[in-house]
Amino acid sequence: MFWTLVEQVLNGIVSGSVYAIVAVGMTMIFGVLRAINFAHGEYYMLGAFGAWVAVEYIDLPYPAAVVIGILVTALIALAVGWLIMQRIVGATAETGVLATLGVALVLQNAVIFIFGGSYKYFNGGYIEPVTIFGFMLAEQRVLIIIVCVLVFLALEAMVKLTWAGKAMRAVSQNPLCCEVVGIDVGKVVLQTFALGACLAALSGALTAPVNVTVYGGMGEIITFKTLPIIIMGGLGNVRGTFFAAMILGVAESLVATYIGLQYRDTVGFATLMLVLMWRPHGLFSTRARF
Amino acid sequence: MAFHIHRRSLLAMAGIAGAAAVVGPARAHRAEDGTIRIGLVAPMSGPNARYGSFSLRGAQLAAKEINDAGGVGGRKITIIPGDSQGTPTEGVSALRRLIERDKVDYVIGDVTSGVTLALQPIAEEANVLLLNAASSNPTITYRAGKGGMKWTYRNYPTDEVRALVVLKYAAEQRKLTKFSVLSVDSDYGRGAIAFTKKYLPRFNASIVTEDYYKEGEVDFRSVLAKIRDSGAQGILMYGLADTTPIIARQMIETGVAGKLPLIGNGEFNAEVTIKAAPRALEGAIEAAAWLPAWDNPRSKAFVAKFAAEYRESANNHAYVHWETTHLLAKGVAAAGSVDRLKVRDALSSIKYESAMGEVTFDDHNQARLPMVLLQIENGAPSIKGAVSGEIEYPRT
Numbered sequence: 001m002f003w004t005l006v007e008q009v010l011n012g013i014v015s016g017s018v019y020a021i022v023a024v025g026m027t028m029i030f031g032v033l034r035a036i037n038f039a040h041g042e043y044y045m046l047g048a049f050g051a052w053v054a055v056e057y058i059d060l061p062y063p064a065a066v067v068i069g070i071l072v073t074a075l076i077a078l079a080v081g082w083l084i085m086q087r088i089v090g091a092t093a094e095t096g097v098l099a100t101l102g103v104a105l106v107l108q109n110a111v112i113f114i115f116g117g118s119y120k121y122f123n124g125g126y127i128e129p130v131t132i133f134g135f136m137l138a139e140q141r142v143l144i145i146i147v148c149v150l151v152f153l154a155l156e157a158m159v160k161l162t163w164a165g166k167a168m169r170a171v172s173q174n175p176l177c178c179e180v181v182g183i184d185v186g187k188v189v190l191q192t193f194a195l196g197a198c199l200a201a202l203s204g205a206l207t208a209p210v211n212v213t214v215y216g217g218m219g220e221i222i223t224f225k226t227l228p229i230i231i232m233g234g235l236g237n238v239r240g241t242f243f244a245a246m247i248l249g250v251a252e253s254l255v256a257t258y259i260g261l262q263y264r265d266t267v268g269f270a271t272l273m274l275v276l277m278w279r280p281h282g283l284f285s286t287r288a289r290f
Numbered sequence: 291m292a293f294h295i296h297r298r299s300l301l302a303m304a305g306i307a308g309a310a311a312v313v314g315p316a317r318a319h320r321a322e323d324g325t326i327r328i329g330l331v332a333p334m335s336g337p338n339a340r341y342g343s344f345s346l347r348g349a350q351l352a353a354k355e356i357n358d359a360g361g362v363g364g365r366k367i368t369i370i371p372g373d374s375q376g377t378p379t380e381g382v383s384a385l386r387r388l389i390e391r392d393k394v395d396y397v398i399g400d401v402t403s404g405v406t407l408a409l410q411p412i413a414e415e416a417n418v419l420l421l422n423a424a425s426s427n428p429t430i431t432y433r434a435g436k437g438g439m440k441w442t443y444r445n446y447p448t449d450e451v452r453a454l455v456v457l458k459y460a461a462e463q464r465k466l467t468k469f470s471v472l473s474v475d476s477d478y479g480r481g482a483i484a485f486t487k488k489y490l491p492r493f494n495a496s497i498v499t500e501d502y503y504k505e506g507e508v509d510f511r512s513v514l515a516k517i518r519d520s521g522a523q524g525i526l527m528y529g530l531a532d533t534t535p536i537i538a539r540q541m542i543e544t545g546v547a548g549k550l551p552l553i554g555n556g557e558f559n560a561e562v563t564i565k566a567a568p569r570a571l572e573g574a575i576e577a578a579a580w581l582p583a584w585d586n587p588r589s590k591a592f593v594a595k596f597a598a599e600y601r602e603s604a605n606n607h608a609y610v611h612w613e614t615t616h617l618l619a620k621g622v623a624a625a626g627s628v629d630r631l632k633v634r635d636a637l638s639s640i641k642y643e644s645a646m647g648e649v650t651f652d653d654h655n656q657a658r659l660p661m662v663l664l665q666i667e668n669g670a671p672s673i674k675g676a677v678s679g680e681i682e683y684p685r686t
Contacts, residue, residue: 004519011511109335117339119532121562129543137511138543211508212536212566217336221506256512261501262475 007135008253014141016249017148021203022222023229024155024241025196031172031236032192035088035096039080039104040200040226041219046073047201048122048208048218049111055124062124062209069205070198076107077197081190089175089189104223112216125209140209147206151199152242159238168192172236224265228272234282243284247271325366326628328353328618329388330611331374331381331399331409337505338376340532341401341607345424346371347600348608349398352615355595362622369615374400376505378408385409389416395628396421398614401607403427403477410434413441419634422446423614424607426579427481432683435655443637443655445614449478449528451679452555452577453485455661459674460524460553460575461493468498469553470522472513472537474529475502482528482554498522505530510537514544524553524575531557531605538567551575559583559664559671560605568669576671577661580609580646583671584662589645609645617642617649646676654683 026040050069054060060068080103088096126139159165170178171188178185200222208214229248233240248268256264275282330349332342346369353367361367370392372384381400388394389412396419400406406425410433413420422430422444434442460466473479479502490496499520501513514537517525525546529537534556541547547570552558558574559581582593582604592612596604604612617640622628625636642649649657660676 004515007515008512011509011515014511015509112335112339116343117335118343119340121535121566127539129545136543136545141543207508210539212539213532215337215339215532217339217506252509253512256501257516261472261503261507261510261513264507265504 003134004257008257009250010135010137012250012253013246014137014145014249015252016246017145018203018207019222019225019229019249020148020242020245021151021206022200023226023233023245024152024238025199026226027230027233027236027238027241028155028168028192029085029196030230032168032189033085033088033096035091035093035100036227036230037193037196038097038100038223039107039219040100040196041221041223042104042107043073043077043197043200043219044204044207044222045111045214045216045219046076046107047198047204048211048214049115049204049216050201051124051205051208052120052122052214055122056120062126065124066202066205070201073201074194074198077194078190080197081193085193086186086189089185104219108216108219115216117216119213119215122208122212122214125206127209138210140206144206144210147202151202152238155238164188164191225268228268228275232271232275232283234284237282237284240282240284244282247283325368326362326396326619326622327368327370327392327394328615329370329372329385329392329394329397329399331372331384331388331397331405332401332611333376333405334371334373336375336377337532338402338530341376341424342371342373344605344608345401345611347596348604348611348613349615351596351599351608352612352619354599356616356619362619363626365628367615367619370394372399374402374405376400376402376405378405381405382408382412385412389418394418395630396618396633398423398611398618400425403430403481406430407477410439410442414439417441417630419443419630419637421614421618421637423610424579425478426452427477428485428681429477429481431654431656431681435651436653437683439655441634443634443651443657445617445649445657445659446610447579447659447661447678448656448681449482450485450681451677452661453482454489454679455663455677456554456575456577457486457489457493457495459663461495463674464524464551464575466523466551466553467493467495468521468523469495469526470517470520470524470550471497471500471502471526472510472517472529473502473527473554474533475504479528483526486526497526503529503533505533507533508536510540511544514540514546517550518544518546522550524551527552527554527556529554529556531560531563534558534560535563535566538563538570541570542567546570548572557605558666561603564666564669571666572669574666575663576665577663577677578606579659579661580606581662581664581671581673583664583673584645585673586645588643592645613644613646617644652681654681656681 047069050072051065054065054068129136229244233244332345334342349369357366372388374381401424403425426449428448428450551573553575558576621637625632660678663674664671
């Protein structure tokens with residue numbers, strides 16, 4: 001009984017790590033733009049697809065494929081950021097929703113148009129199971145957990161210590177004052193957006209081997225998982241996002257174990273409703289800030 | 291979900307994907323050269339896209355063969371695809387577009403049972419023949435023919451037969467009586483389990499855990515760990531072909547592989563699936579409408595032609611749409627006219643020689659077809675027989 005619980009909590013942490021890397025990018029973008037990026041899951045998909053193309057068409061080894069996946073996504077994100085996201089600064093909430101939903105449709109269908117809608121097998125990564133503390137899991141999943149922790153430590157350091165990180169926090173607090181003191185808001189938005197998209201791509205490229213297949217519509221589900229996480233974590237809150245992702249992962253795992261797999265997706269939406277009703281600023285802060 | 295509603299509007303933005311530029315002109319007006327226009331509603335995108343892509347290729351191969359041989363009564367056949375995305379709402383709009391804009395003569399579709407159930411009333415209202423080639427939920431023909439819907443025909447065996455055949459083999463030959471359910475959460479996945487439950491007492495079998503996965507689900511570790519510790523001897527799975535390898539790989543991860551066999555349907559016999567996780571698929575029991583290894587000259591010829599044409603091995607959905615397109619062409623030839631009503635009547639009395647045996651339709655417009663029972667042995671499917679069962683229609 002007890003060991004089942006421990007194993008299922010561990011399973012939850014594994015899924016939570018995937019969510020966390022995607023969600024943190026989305027929350028940072030919200031911080032500087034005040035807009036939910038509904039296309040965020042598509043960058044996750046692009047990362048996975050970029051890596052798949054690198055493995056399948058160029059025969060690159062998996063680690064190089066991950067880098068290619070991120071680079072391709074970075075280029076697309078820079079283009080989207082320059083053409084669309086920069087114009088959302090200061091616009092109404094509906095503008096952000098419509099623009100990012102539109103981007104999601106274009107990216108998703110462009111991939112389906114180019115590669116077809118079917119599932120593609122991802123041949124790469126480290127899928128052999130290993131036993132850790134008596135629990136079996138694929139090596140790749142251990143890698144995902146380690147990368148997740150490293151990403152969050154690096155992000156914490158960045159937003160606290162570097163000039164770019166401080167600029168991000170400044171823009172998230174008051175874009176007008178930033179302009180007054182000479183911070184290029186457009187540039188900060190573009191940087192944050194590209195960084196967030198790259199993190200989603202990293203998550204996609206890391207998850208592809210354990211998910212076995214990649215396909216054009218794979219990002220949609222991730223966007224809907226990420227939404228409750230960033231709201232629970234407090235929009236714009238990096239550390240809160242980490243814990244919220246873990247909470248959602250573990251809760252989903254426990255629901256799948258003790259109630260039924262078919263109710264797994266309800267966890268995210270139920271949490272979303274509860275948080276919005278009682279803690280609209282999220283579980284971890286009183287105000288939505290970095 | 292919100293995306294589905296808007297996705298279609300992308301096609302309208304011709305400049306972006308160029309999609310409309312390619313599709314638009316070809317569809318804009320009805321062909322005046324007298325071609326026979328067959329609409330194909332299938333999931334071309336979304337979690338069921340694999341089915342749609344194979345279905346379209348199968349149907350197109352058949353059309354090419356028919357046209358190369360001179361067409362039907364001198365008329366060529368064109369296949370016009372409509373994307374259902376595997377969801378009833380999108381399927382209904384795809385069917386409406388095919389009927390109203392593309393002016394198709396007949397429709398083949400959909401693959402998923404949920405969509406087919408939604409298409410039936412639309413076809414009925416429009417008096418358009420809906421010939422289904424791949425949905426297995428029994429309700430579709432419970433309510434067809436004598437059951438009410440005159441325009442629906444199905445050239446595919448049902449889950450009622452499948453559930454019984456599979457359970458009988460698992461219980462009698464493999465001595466498995468305690469099962470965990472891990473099926474897809476759809477009319478197909480839930481329907482097949484409902485019929486399995488009907489036959490459980492006959493074999494003194496029981497279900498110990500019951501879970502359904504959503505289309506697109508990728509994380510099965512929790513549910514597999516639960517199944518592993520539940521005391522079940524096998525996993526009853528009526529699932530999606532694309533999800534089977536994901537589950538199979540996680541069965542290896544969670545230590546389920548090699549202990550509990552998969553039992554049901556979900557392209558367990560596909561080469562790519564077995565290759566993705568050979569250890570998990572070994573010993574799997576499946577009932578399928580067709581498989582590439584089926585020993586029949588017509589079937590073998592199809593497998594070879596499909597591989598030559600598309601450089602990909604055919605699957606069940608490619609076959610059934612290929613065969614059904616041929617069947618429909620035979621129906622048109624037998625009717626001696628493209629008139630929908632005459633073709634419909636011709637189908638009711640047709641005797642068609644398929645790769646799976648002679649096809650005739652019963653008074654519920656359901657084709658009498660066998661299910662092939664197979665078991666994965668040493669990484670390849672081994673056929674254990676083909677079983678036809680009489681369908682007990684509920685009294686109306």
